[in-house]
Amino acid sequence: MTGSATGDAPVVLVTGASSGIGAATARRFAAAGYRVAIGFHRGEAAAERVAAETGGRSYGADVADADAVARMVGAVEVELGPIAVAVCNAGFYEERPLAEVTDDLWTRTLRVHLGGCFHVARAVVSGMRDRGDGSIVTVASELALIGGEEVAHYVAAKAAILGFTRALAREVAPRIRANAVAPGAVDTPLLPDRDRGPGYTDTLPLRRIGRPAEVAEVIFTLAEARWCTGATWAINGGAAIQ
Amino acid sequence: MSAAAGPPPGRIALVTGAAGGLGAAIVETLARGGWTVVGATHVGGEWAADLGAPGAAAGLVARVVARYRRLDLLVANHATMAMGAVDDVDPADWWRIVDVNLGGSFHLARAAAPALRDAGGSITFIASEWGITGWPGATAYAASKAGLIGLTKALARELAPAVRVNALAPGVVDTPQLRVDAGAAGVSLDEIRRRYAAAAPLLRIAQPAEIAEGVAFLAGPGGAYYTGQVLSPNGGTTLA
Numbered sequence: 001m002t003g004s005a006t007g008d009a010p011v012v013l014v015t016g017a018s019s020g021i022g023a024a025t026a027r028r029f030a031a032a033g034y035r036v037a038i039g040f041h042r043g044e045a046a047a048e049r050v051a052a053e054t055g056g057r058s059y060g061a062d063v064a065d066a067d068a069v070a071r072m073v074g075a076v077e078v079e080l081g082p083i084a085v086a087v088c089n090a091g092f093y094e095e096r097p098l099a100e101v102t103d104d105l106w107t108r109t110l111r112v113h114l115g116g117c118f119h120v121a122r123a124v125v126s127g128m129r130d131r132g133d134g135s136i137v138t139v140a141s142e143l144a145l146i147g148g149e150e151v152a153h154y155v156a157a158k159a160a161i162l163g164f165t166r167a168l169a170r171e172v173a174p175r176i177r178a179n180a181v182a183p184g185a186v187d188t189p190l191l192p193d194r195d196r197g198p199g200y201t202d203t204l205p206l207r208r209i210g211r212p213a214e215v216a217e218v219i220f221t222l223a224e225a226r227w228c229t230g231a232t233w234a235i236n237g238g239a240a241i242q
Numbered sequence: 243m244s245a246a247a248g249p250p251p252g253r254i255a256l257v258t259g260a261a262g263g264l265g266a267a268i269v270e271t272l273a274r275g276g277w278t279v280v281g282a283t284h285v286g287g288e289w290a291a292d293l294g295a296p297g298a299a300a301g302l303v304a305r306v307v308a309r310y311r312r313l314d315l316l317v318a319n320h321a322t323m324a325m326g327a328v329d330d331v332d333p334a335d336w337w338r339i340v341d342v343n344l345g346g347s348f349h350l351a352r353a354a355a356p357a358l359r360d361a362g363g364s365i366t367f368i369a370s371e372w373g374i375t376g377w378p379g380a381t382a383y384a385a386s387k388a389g390l391i392g393l394t395k396a397l398a399r400e401l402a403p404a405v406r407v408n409a410l411a412p413g414v415v416d417t418p419q420l421r422v423d424a425g426a427a428g429v430s431l432d433e434i435r436r437r438y439a440a441a442a443p444l445l446r447i448a449q450p451a452e453i454a455e456g457v458a459f460l461a462g463p464g465g466a467y468y469t470g471q472v473l474s475p476n477g478g479t480t481l482a
Contacts, residue, residue, distance in 0.1 A: 066333040098352055098400055103296055106348060110340065114385055118328070118336065121381075125329040147395025147470060152351075156344060159392020160385040166376025167384035171328055230376060 011035045011080045012223075013073065013124070015063050015116055016090030018043030020188030021139065021219075023050045024212035025087055028220045030054035037076040037083070039063070039090065056080075063090045063116035064108065073123035082131055085223045086124045088117040088161075089139040093190040095150045106153050113157035117164055125172055134176040135223045138165045142184040142236040158182075162232055169230030177229040179222050184236025186210040205238030248276025248462065253361075254310045255461070256303070258282045258293060258350065259320030263417025264368070267450035268317055268457050275458050277315065280306050284320065293320050293346030294338060303353035313357035315461045318347040319368040321386075323419060325379040325426040336382045343386035344393070351397060355405065364406040366460050367394050371413045371476045379426065387411070391472055398470030406469040408460045413476025414438040414447040442477030 012029040016022040018040040026036045027050070036056030040047035047058035057079060061072035076083060091113050096105060117138045128134025143151060144158035162180055169178040185195045187209055194200065201208050218235045222228060234240055255272050259265040260281025269281040282289040282302055291302040307313055322342045324335060347367055358365065372380055373387025391409055398407040414420070416435070424434040439446045456473050459465050474480055 098355055098397065101348075101352065103349075106345065110345070114340065114389070115337075118381065118385070119333070122329045122331070122333070129329075143396070144392050145395075147392065147397075147399045149396070149400045152348065152393060152396040152400060155396035156348060156389045156393040159395075160340070160344060160389030162392075163373045163376065163388020164381050164385035166374075166388070167372070167378065167381040168328055168376070170376050171378035171381065 009033050009035045010084035011037060011076065011082060012085040012087065013037040013039060013076055013083050013120070014087040014089055015039035015120060016041075017050055018047035020190060021183065021186060021212045021215045022087070022089040024216035025089065025219050026050055026054050026056060028213070028216040029085070030056060032220065034085070035080045037080055039072065041090065063119055064111035066115070066119045066122070069119035070123045073120070077127065082127055083124050084133065085135045085137070086120050087137045087139070087219055087223065088120045090116040091139065091190075093154060095192070096153070097150050098152050101153045109153040109157045110160070113154075114160045114164060117161050121168055121178070125176065128176045129172070132175045134172075136168065136176065136178040137219050137223050138178070138180045139219070140180045140182045140232065142182050142234060142240045145182055145234065145240045145242065165232070166230045173229055177226070179225075179228055179230065180232045181215065181219055181222060182232050182234045182236070182240070183215045184210060184239040186212055186215055188212055203239075205241070208237060210235065210237060249314065251276070253277055253314040254306065254312055255279045255315035255317060256282065256306050256313060256354070257317040257319055258291070258346075259368075261285050262319070263419065264412070264415055264450045264453055265319045267454040268319060271451060271454035271458050272315075272461070275462065277461075278310070280310075282320075293350070294322075294342035299346055299349035300353040303350060303357070307357050312361050313354055314361045314363040316350060316354045316358065316363070316365045317368065317457055317461075318350050318365070320346060321368070323380075323383050323422055325422070327379060328381045331382070339382035340386045340389070343383070344389040347390055348393060351393070355401060359401065359404040362404055364408070364461055364465070365397065366457055367407075367409040369394070369409045369411040369472065371411055371474065371479055374411055374474070374480055394472065395470045402469060406465070408465070408468050408470070409472045410453060410456050410460070411472050411474045411476070412448060412453045413442060413474075413479050415453055416447050416449055442479050443481065444477035446477065448475060448477065
């Protein structure tokens with residue numbers, strides 16, 4: 001149904017949608033008839049391409065900035081319509097030993113990952129509440145479940161997203177749902193080359209890294225799973241069977 | 243705790259949030275078990291530190307190591323808490339909770355890691371049941387405490403084998419913090435105690451000393467093979 005979405009179609013906002021899991025998620029929602037808002041920060045040209053491909057529109061905002069996110073949400077709701085689903089996906093990945101995680105890197109990691117969820121949620125919740133319906137999906141990481149070396153800042157931020165999502169789910173119920181996904185190693189620009197080879201993939205029960213579209217499928221299903229809230233759906237090739 | 247279960251003489255523990263109900267119990271329990279305990283607070287005294295401020299954690303750890311020449315145990319217990327609806331709270335207030343609880347603990351751990359590595363020591367982060375279950379009106383607090391559980395697992399991997407890193411995720415503890423919850427719920431202190439107690443299979447809330455025993459256990463010989471783990475003294479509220 002790409003390109004056929006009408007003014008009556010539900011609207012999804014996907015942050016970090018210029019590439020990787022976010023772009024795949026935008027495509028998946030578009031295929032189901034949603035009007036898609038492509039949130040981006042630096043990848044404007046790529047975001048424009050995803051928008052063209054999905055019949056959506058791109059919106060630039062640094063999700064670490066609460067006011068910028070509020071403005072983005074306002075623009076989406078004026079131009080595309082009320083946001084039915086928000087997918088909080090924006091993030092970045094940078095490995096650093098503990099001693100080298102600077103104050104700036106720590107703060108930036110928290111503000112982008114956790115802030116990207118909090119700032120979006122605070123901007124969309126009141127409208128969803130007024131309309132009596134809404135769904136929020138946050139994107140965490142398998143590392144939030146099992147930890148990892150030289151990524152303490154990233155793991156802390158991603159694990160914080162899980163706690164945030166659970167509290168949010170309780171707070172905004174029963175009309176609005178909030179859930180998280182925890183993807184493992186996925187073939188996106190963020191994935192280190194090290195994790196693409198057999199040295200890593202042979203440790204996975206399913207013996208391969210994931211495809212963005214596979215994670216997008218889970219995000220889409222979770223967003224529409226109407227009896228599901230406060231959940232974390234792990235999708236990782238078996239990396240974190242627990 | 244018997245003296246036999248305690249550390250060798252001269253082992254140094256740094257406990258943050260020592261002015262609070264739980265922190266004071268941790269200080270007392272560790273001291274009784276033979277630890278030399280530095281209790282840091284945000285309210286003054288020799289070891290005062292506002293752990294939400296940049297550099298405060300590093301400064302505190304540096305003062306402890308300068309005084310005692312070693313550090314064997316970090317118990318990051320400090321926390322701040324306020325209730326507020328996710329779409330109504332001032333973002334600055336929301337972030338203050340995350341920055342103190344999670345950021346302050348991270349900065350303590352980063353600053354303490356070299357001394358803990360030298361000593362073969364350990365870290366215990368005080369998380370919370372709400373980091374696991376969430377709670378309406380507590381998105382920042384739940385995020386900060388869940389973040390501590392993630393931090394526990396990451397640092398357990400990264401600092402092994404020299405340093406063990408674990409967390410405690412207590413349920414409701416009988417501390418002055420309950421007044422905040424009672425105020426938010428608009429009920430009396432006794433009523434909030436009764437409600438929380440009724441929600442736990444053990445039909446009561448915890449006493450601070452019970453949680454402190456868990457801290458002493460993880461830091462002592464009984465905890466020597468634990469790392470990256472979360473103990474959940476909560477009366478059974480998170481049975482799953």
